[in-house]
Amino acid sequence: MDRKRIYLCLAHMSGKEQDFIKEAFDTNWVVPLGPNVNAFEKSLQDFLIENGKLKIENEGKQVVALSAGTAALHLGLILLGVQAGDEVICQSFTFCASANPVTYLGATAVFVDSEEDTWNMNPVLLEEAIRDRIAKTGREPKAIIPVHLYGMPAKMDEICAVAEKYGIPVLEDAAEALGSEYKGQKCGTFGKFGALSFNGNKMITTSGGGALIVPDEKAKKAAMFYATQAREPYPYYQHEKIGYNYRMSNICAGIGLGQMTVLEEHVAHHRHVHELYEQAFANVKGIELKSNPDERFNANYWLCTILIDKEETGVDCEELRVFLDRKGIETRPLWKPMHLQPVFAGSPCYVDGTSEKLFEKGLCIPAGPCVTDEDVAYIVSEIKSCICK
Template identity: 80%
Template sequence: MNKRIYLCLAHMSGKEQDFIKEAFETNWVVPLGPNVNAFEEELKNFIGENKEVVALSAGTAAIHLGLIQLGVQAGDEVICQSFTFCASANPVTYLGAIPVFVDSEEDTWNMDPVLLEEAIKDRIRKTGKKPKAILPVHLYGMPAKMDEICAIATHYDIPILEDAAEALGSEYKGRKCGTFGKFGALSFNGNKMITTSGGGALIVADEATKKQTMFYATQAREAFPHYQHEKIGYNYRMSNICAGIGRGQMTVLEDHIAHHRHVHSLYEKGFEGFKGITLKSNPNDCFNANYWLCTILIDPELTGTNYEEVRVKLDAVGIETRPLWKPMHLQPVFAVNPCYVNGVSEKLFNIGLCIPAGPWVTDEDVSYIVEQIRLCCTR
């Protein structure tokens, strides 16, 4: 095979240029504008649950503004999922607050509800106060166990901010990820389910919270004819140009989700009965992942190899793969943070790979990838 197969390349519908052209022709080449408004409305209709959506400059910005509106301040603690990208925890530190890391359970690889409750009890015992928020992640598009997490959050009266950056279109019990908490964050980075070339969005409860989010995202300017600022604000609004890309992407979102799930089903067939390779799939009918990235675990004992050897060999034959996220509690920058671990995420990190699943990945590509992985893992 001559071409290189990437994990998840951006895929344009062809309609993005129309919305961008309209923005240029009407001189809406600034933050805010008709494309932003329309993109937010389209996202709102897709997500449902009577939620509102604010388009922003990044998924990280969405998490940051969600934390601000939950009242997180310097010295507060926020329960974060350890097994994920750093953008979940970094905004906690922007506010001078402290990420407290909780390990994963094996069914979904997401925040372990048992450890979550243990962590809350222990933080109350040690600090004399509750954590200010809980920040679960729907990793690689796999929904977390939201019934259990929400029940614990309700019991201790701690709000939830969902990181659904990788989970646009994923569902738990028929409900879209990002709609269970008080806030939900989405990402439209270049490799996500849809892209705005960057960008993100915050899912909020109602119109009043949407207005408040927009206030913080536009430098917290008060309603005066002059520039008056009574709170610290941020330059986090999405541009009308980027939102035009998003509008074009919304026309193929359902197709993208269907394609990722189709690719996963092909991998299921390809690895069926092959000992030593485990493809991550929905644990049961409650979970309906978008399979943003497909992921495999490689058993060194059964395959005679390891994930790094496989990654290097696949790279040499034109297949991009990536190790699973290195847990936050193992990152040097968070070395002194409180953490509640059970060994699950560390084990996964040491044996797992992300494999291509994006819209450009063809059925033939999947066959080639499966064939090459099998060759790597056959003694």
């Protein structure tokens, strides 16, 4: 009997999505506004802003549902005033969508390498980059975009301290980190703005889609203005600024509302899968599973990741990837750093080799809501089989 292929992170439906979608069709709310959009934004806001102290600190924050996480980053940069000729500091070890919106605006991405504890933006290199850019250009970068890679929170205390020291706003890329926490606070709520993604393989999905977390109602209105083609408040169509068609549809928001009913369940399942891997690889030489560095970090483990030591295992990550693919297991290399990408060949970068080493040795392994305990046992068994050979 053929085993069903195991994917990294398939979408999982709650069963309630159809109800919200049907209501949208029944009421003819099939446009980029409507009750599902409003309710989805409110549900996300309630999830992100905890009770007690964190609620007081973040009580003004709002959520704007958009067509993609990339759209959220783009609008965040616009609201921060980024223009052609500016510089924006970006994490090098990430997906290209973290940096592409900088280029959309005619600005320059300045790449900073990772630290080994979280694989995210190195605060020491961040400050080094800021000082050097000021020395070279005579002005501070306009924004800093740290990424919570694979759901692992970045060192936000250190990053925000550097940002505050030089008066540079932070735009968090929390596309992979919905449900992740740093010191009990949800990722995406530390910076002035935060971006989320609901792509098909994320913690929850709206089939596509994303959201921008903004500091207050005024910023929400500005984001919605730019997200709806920057139409001025006249009875006719008047446009004094360039806008975008970035708003989420009521249909997609209906999917999101259904997904919110299983979000906590999804996060718990990813953490459970990670725990199974942690137990299974505890005594396996040459396989290192990425885990929370200490009690401050509470990753959602959107994707579980491993580093393969070829000297210990006899195989490199590409050989293991091909072997597992033949066994019906989808894996993926870690992100190729942006400073190595041909499209960003001319961008300034401040690196120490960390992300290049991780790219060379790392692999993402299945962790989604459709991955069962039996799947994990099979995956671990095949990995051990490969390295024993």
